[in-house]
Amino acid sequence: MVRLAELTCEACDKSSIKLSSDEISILMPKIKDWELLVDSDVQKLKRIFKVKNYTEAIELTNKVAELSDSVNHHPQIILEYASVTVIWWSHNIKGLHNNDFIMADKTSQLFE
């Protein structure tokens, strides 16, 4: 089965439609270790990547930043001493799009 990380993000603008609860339920098991959260009524995907030290934390932050800039879809990245937290959602639609699941899995792939 093709993993989400192998897919390409599609264009997403304000007219795009948020994923339904059913669609989200089907996709969540495909991105192991990611948590679904609701922040000010906006559904988001969050994963905390634990690393050994600050050097690794900076390196991962830069890899995620480079990946996200390459597809012009930018997550929130929280850099701390021994962890990097990545939170994906689609600002345009104030919620989750297929792209966020693809990017979450691509982010996991960077860490593997």
Add this chain to the structure above:
Amino acid sequence: MVRLAELTCEACDKSSIKLSSDEISILMPKIKDWELLVDSDVQKLKRIFKVKNYTEAIELTNKVAELSDSVNHHPQIILEYASVTVIWWSHNIKGLHNNDFIMADKTSQLFE
């Protein structure tokens, strides 16, 4: 008058004493644009740096990370599309130390 950014952090361990409310009140005006917040009973200093684009956001993140690693005192850095949020506090003492005010001002200096 010497600005805080010109000072050097001193050693801070679990036996160090948190700044009092009076001390914090005297120091806050010296770090313009920083906000005092309380997060799970821990006082912290927060500033949101607005930048033009993601490239600038990544650059600032790396500058703050490099600065913080050079003194082995690491803030929380939140990287977003057009902003970098920096939050300083001293993990050891679960609160604010002079070092945090020095580092906050050094962070502002990086942005100037």
